[in-house]
Amino acid sequence: MKISKIVQNNLAKKILINELKKENIWSRSVFENTFSNYSCYPDIPGNALAWGSIRKYLMGNLIFKSSTKRELYYYRFLQPWKHYIPTEENFLDLEEKYNWVLSHMEEAAFIAWNGYIQANNYIKDTPEYLISSILKKTT
Secondary structure, three states: OOEOOOOOOOOOHHHHHHHHHHOOOEOOOOOHHHHHHOOEEEEOOOOOOOOHHHHHHHOOOEEEEEOOOOOOHHHHHOOEOOOEEEEOOOOOOHHHHHHHHHHOHHHHHHHHHHHHHHHHHHHHHHHHHHHHHHHHHHO
């Protein structure tokens, strides 16, 4: 994993980028479709916190997801160990969880499949969620 964008900070971007390069954790952004070449994706909350993870579910990626204080609407439809592999907020247990996946490939494949199905259902039902939300605000 590498960092490819700096959005909010108190230091000059050049300073931060140089430090990230020293640690070998800076990289250029990758095209979205690149993630279809991989089986897993760590859902790291960031500034955008939007459709990126849904797209990874739709590509069939097994998602590693930590808890976050900010929530998107679709989070309410996701359950740990059913739609994603839960991790600690700081991802310090990511290697342990990945090793679990390697030794439980069939279960992990079902979790990825369930996430894929849930993401598709969410996309399909988005107009209903929007209409319901609008009606609640107007009544």
